[in-house]
Amino acid sequence: MKSENNYERIVQNSKKFQHSQKNEMQKRITDLLQQLTNGIHERNQIMAVSLLGAIAGHNTFLFGPPGTAKSLISRRLAYAFENPQYFEYLMNRFSTPEEVFGPVSIKALKEDRYLRKIEGYLPTADFAFLDEIWKSSPAILNNLLTIINEHIFKNGDERFNVPLKALIAASNEIPPENQGLEALYDRFIIRLLVPPIEQEENFNRLLDSKPSSDKPEISEDLKISYQELAKWREQLHKVKLSTDTLLIIKYIREELAAQFDKLSVYVSDRRWQRAAVLLKASAFCNGRKETNHSDVILLKYCLWTTPENRETVEEIVMHVIKSCGFDTDIDLAELDREKESLDKEINKELYYSQDIYDTVEMGEKKYFPVLATFKDEYYANRDKKYQLFISFNKFHSQDTFNPIDEQGNTIDNIECQFDGQGSCSLKLRGNSYHNQYTPLTFKPKIIFHKGDKKLDVNKRLIYSLSQAVSDIRKQLIDILKQVEKKYEEYQQYLQSPFATQVDIDIAVSGILDQIDKLNLRIKDCERLGSLCR
Template sequence: MKRKERIKKLLIHLTEGIFDKDEILALGLLAAVSGESIFLLGPPGVAKSLLARKLKYAFCEGKSFEYLMSRFSTPDEIFGPISIRKLKEEDKYERITAKYLPDANVVFLDEIWKASSAIQNALLTILNERIYRNGEQELQVNIRCIISASNELPQLGEGLEALWDRFLIRTQVSEIRNPNSFLQMITSNKDAYADTVPAELKLSEIELQEWSASIDSIDVPEVVLNVIQILKHKIEEYNQHQSSQILVYDRRWKKIIRLLRTSAFLNERKQVDLMDCFLMIHCLWNTPEQISAIFQMLSEIIREHGYHLTLNLGALSRELQEFEQEVRNETLIAHQVVVEEMQSVDTEFLEVLNIRNYFEGNLIKKADFVKLNVEEWKSISLFDVSHNLVNKIQAKLALQKHTLEILHNSQVIPLKIKTVEREKTEYIKKKPHSLVEKFWNEKAQELKNYIHNQQKRLQEDAPDELNHLKTNLFVPAHLAEIVEANMKESSKILQNLALQLEKIVHLYE
């Protein structure tokens, strides 16, 4: 069975008996495979502990440990009691860790911010190094994922910043909002805590270790690195204008890359893509209010820049502009001429000279004059200097420039529109020297080939890219529209640049 198909089936079995929490459980599995931890923010009774219990069934011989923290929780309750025998017989201060946190694969710690400093310090070592210091021993723990939960964020000034930073994925958990899912949940008689995962789908420790090496070899293409670099810059700009800052340090960025690589690997790809980038939304916020801002920043970057930067569309556009300017400077000689133009009155009107000899008012609308032709009479409005409508007249366009004809007492009277003389730049075209033309032809051919190769590259990559955009195991399918929009826009820009190049060549041929 292929890896992606296996993970897909595994997630289907894990979500049995859980409603409207598919994405969160998928993020939990992603965190576990990548060796990271996840924080769930939500009120009591929304299946946070159930998610942790279900996740342990993803692993062969999976063991879980869960505990509800309080201010009075002791290290004995989390890491195991002190071994009296060891203390008496060997004078060693060691804990019995079997069936406690160090012995588990999946750990769920509810209300984690209430943990004492002694528990926090031990947790930091486990989260950082997967090591638990038990007396004189350093135990290598086999914890795949620590899931923490709370209905509040850590309070500032209580020394919880280091622990908070260790949870790479942060996501909100709410009550069931889909009406059908809610009715299914309250009427279901299935045991939601039962292990329904077939043995052949479960992940073994040997398998996970082999996958770890493969994950590290997943390529992170330039398009993804460009998005991350711009996002980092946008966050820095955001922080300059907001009191609630998005604080992201180097270690978190490095862990994010590992998470994106894991997503690509489990989706059976050789490189990270733009859909994987949406996972960063769950990794960057410090308060829920920042989630929408991060989503907006990331979406705009992918929509506006995505493949544009990889295809060097900005640099290509600038090169064409410089080429066009060079051709214009060499082949077009500018000279100034005086032209007669109709003079606008308050932008919207034109003044008809001598019309007051026949009617009140002397202004007509530009829009009416443009509609006139030399063949048929049309009724147009006549206005006074205050722009009040004073009359309706029959008029048509005269053969003379800037002139109309009006009908008055069965007579055709030509009247000129008031004009003004303006200087205008006109260009005389000259033939370039044969050597210059040869150089331009070579340059144009190089640019044409480059544009063609970029179009070919986009067309060849696009089908495969589009095929798997909506089947990402960890990112909602509707976000594919943002990536697709960028790919289509990149293709359109390349077409326009090719057309611009043709126009430049036409200037000197």
């Protein structure tokens, strides 16, 4: 029932705010993405995150089989910007640096200078797409790493800043191990899976339509100028990582560390830092000055390293986002420990934790007192009466044993045995064939049942326990009000063109779960309070 209520709230909140007035920046990005993805299917999220990466100054790796529109995505992305200089190249093991960085100038060679004619090649491009990147030669990839790292290209004796805004690379494989490509792979902060079209309806539309144009029609007022881009990149660094974001990142790191032996996922400090910039860029493009749960969702595109661990890493990110809810000023885990401790103390001090039986102490041991009358099966006037004592320690045993008398002496001619159900059989051995006695059954008397309230408890102790419960309940109510108020203000800021509605709903459901759990804790405090009355 609780999950159904959560789902209903998610749907209601989603509908309520989907049609709310978007801020100017968010609206512009949303409209731009709509034009960039016009006519292509199931690529909206990939285009959105790739565009965000370009705005943040990050490179993107598109992972997927051939023929899934990876080059189309890159070409279209460039048209989001004014007058883009675009370079594209399909790598192979025979590729030479001349094909990527430009041919050597014959004229310069005659002057004893080694220069490349770089115009129209990667060093002069604003945006570049390198397909099958890992098939390239080490000479190309080493130069590429320098360009990505320092945004500098060395052409002969000259060094100049390259205008590259974003590099998109693609492959249906990740770089092979022990080839020295780990540093370059780590520079692709965003890693996106580009699968074949999955939905039959979209696949049929693809079959029935002409090939998608790689030159989308983009309104001039939506295109991003390079002056704007530079300004945005400065402004996004003013965005603050929220305490919620930092808490989620903390738990994701802990979970990745805990599963390192299984997943082998290593995330460098540099990668974490640049992933944080991506989250800030998302908040900035949504018109916010602080990150929230919808931004942290993007980490699932930043942390996986191999096709084998991708899904698990994404699940870890989303599970942590859902589990965290909102960060609060009070340590809820410590409060839970206090409440659990109080629960135990209340039950220990005020209530019996087990059945209390009618027993007597003899020496250092407890015994059940029994006045037993054994009837002679042949002669009514030969009945035997005994005041005997049965060991309490034998209560949970089914061994045969002898009772004792008032002086503590063993009564050898009487045998006792508990049946495991709380009853004890007593047998008196006769001294001849004509002295046979009917066995007896003894059931220990319970004075107080488990859970009964104790009668002689100190009233000051009861008041102290009651006050402690009341204090915890008050703190929980304060946290609940804080979370509910934050959630009420928060909903309108969760919508983002860079996160799917499904992922946002997961984040929202986690916050609603947090509210439900707080309500359950408060009810549990009310239960404890009633125990103290």
